[in-house]
Amino acid sequence: MGEKPEEIMKLFSKSEELLEMFRKGKAFTEELMYENERLRYRIVQLEKEKMDLSATLMREVERLRLENSQMGQKLEFVDGRFQEIEAENKDFAQRYVEVEEQNESLANLYVASYRLHSTLDPDEVVQCIKEILMNMIGSEEFGLYVVDEETSELVLAGYEGEIAQRFEKGRVAFGEGLEGLVAQTGELFFTEDAGASGEVCACIPLKIKERVVGVIAMYKLLPHKKGLSSLDHKLLELLAGHAATALVSSKLYAVADRKLKTIEGFMSLLRVR
Amino acid sequence: MERPKKNLLVVDDSATFRQLLCMSLARVDGIAPSNITEAVDGEDALNKVQNATFDLVLTDIRMPNMDGLEFVRRVRGDLKQDLPIIIISTKGADEDISLGMSIGASAYLSKPISMVKLRELIFKFLGK
Numbered sequence: 306m307g308e309k310p311e312e313i314m315k316l317f318s319k320s321e322e323l324l325e326m327f328r329k330g331k332a333f334t335e336e337l338m339y340e341n342e343r344l345r346y347r348i349v350q351l352e353k354e355k356m357d358l359s360a361t362l363m364r365e366v367e368r369l370r371l372e373n374s375q376m377g378q379k380l381e382f383v384d385g386r387f388q389e390i391e392a393e394n395k396d397f398a399q400r401y402v403e404v405e406e407q408n409e410s411l412a413n414l415y416v417a418s419y420r421l422h423s424t425l426d427p428d429e430v431v432q433c434i435k436e437i438l439m440n441m442i443g444s445e446e447f448g449l450y451v452v453d454e455e456t457s458e459l460v461l462a463g464y465e466g467e468i469a470q471r472f473e474k475g476r477v478a479f480g481e482g483l484e485g486l487v488a489q490t491g492e493l494f495f496t497e498d499a500g501a502s503g504e505v506c507a508c509i510p511l512k513i514k515e516r517v518v519g520v521i522a523m524y525k526l527l528p529h530k531k532g533l534s535s536l537d538h539k540l541l542e543l544l545a546g547h548a549a550t551a552l553v554s555s556k557l558y559a560v561a562d563r564k565l566k567t568i569e570g571f572m573s574l575l576r577v578r
Numbered sequence: 579m580e581r582p583k584k585n586l587l588v589v590d591d592s593a594t595f596r597q598l599l600c601m602s603l604a605r606v607d608g609i610a611p612s613n614i615t616e617a618v619d620g621e622d623a624l625n626k627v628q629n630a631t632f633d634l635v636l637t638d639i640r641m642p643n644m645d646g647l648e649f650v651r652r653v654r655g656d657l658k659q660d661l662p663i664i665i666i667s668t669k670g671a672d673e674d675i676s677l678g679m680s681i682g683a684s685a686y687l688s689k690p691i692s693m694v695k696l697r698e699l700i701f702k703f704l705g706k
Binding site for chain 1: 595601670
């Protein structure tokens with residue numbers, strides 16, 4: 306135990322250093338523990354936040370899914386409405402075309418009947434029938450025959466195309482050929498479609514009540530016309546009645562006018578004497 | 579404000595077809611019956627084109643005195659007018675249409691006409 310005081314002091318100093326080191330170690334450990342605690346707390350917080358966020362996210366996803374489904378239904382509904390409206394539009398467009406066709410048809414029928422009854426000149430009536438057949442129906446080759454009461458024959462009163470060459474002297478006896486047969490029976494005759502060259506056969510009796518006064522025979526349509534439409538049938542049916550009265554009344558008027566002029570001539574001769 | 583009415587010239591020797599055309603045209607918006615002038619042949623039409631202003635001409639081909647093709651030639655050649663001319667004829671073969679268009683017609687329709695088609699052409703040349 307004979308240690309020197311310097312050594313004791315040195316030993317004492319080292320122990321002090323060691324103690325200091327322990328103290329620092331303790332403080333550092335405490336600091337670490339505190340930090341650990343703080344971090345644990347933070348982790349718990351974050352986990353809670355995460356769970357909250359996840360729940361919010363799930364709710365949002367659910368809401369969006371619902372919205373999406375509603376939008377899908379709405380889209381389906383709108384799509385359905387769109388198709389309905391489109392179908393309605395098509396229907397309206399179709400009806401518009403039909404109304405236009407009916408207007409066209411009425412205009413044609415009106416003009417045809419108006420023109421037929423606007424004159425008392427037999428030649429003008431024949432010309433009018435020809436114009437209707439050419440411009441409104443689109444016939445390239447046709448014949449208009451009137452009944453000669455004395456001979457019971459059909460006389461060609463007007464034509465278009467090469468018809469005149471088909472009949473000798475432009476006369477057809479009742480019951481002979483399609484024209485004569487139609488005149489005899491008083492029945493309309495139509496072929497359904499035009500041939501490749503536009504050939505069609507339509508034979509219409511011109512009748513006043515049950516009396517046949519003439520026949521319209523159509524042999525060929527214009528090359529670009531492929532057949533007779535419902536409007537053509539209506540026009541031809543109209544012609545059957547109106548052309549007959551127009552032809553007969555104009556003939557009667559012409560005969561009466563001629564007689565009147567003859568009588569007036571005689572009267573003026575008598576007055577001179 | 580009401581739009582100014584368009585002046586139309588209808589050229590056809592058939593009085594029946596002229597009447598039908600005038601009646602149908604009068605139903606088109608922007609065309610008044612009083613603004614439709616009629617001519618009986620190409621010669622008559624040429625005189626009328628020289629003495630008045632028309633927005634559209636509708637002409638037949640087969641007519642006495644001067645046919646529709648000659649009328650179109652004169653309007654384009656002598657009068658140097660570029661007004662729209664629609665030919666409406668019973669001649670509907672491709673070569674007839676080509677001929678009509680080559681001499682200066684603006685459009686070609688075959689008789690019997692469809693008013694829907696004619697209206698489309700009128701809207702094309704005169705605007706809706």
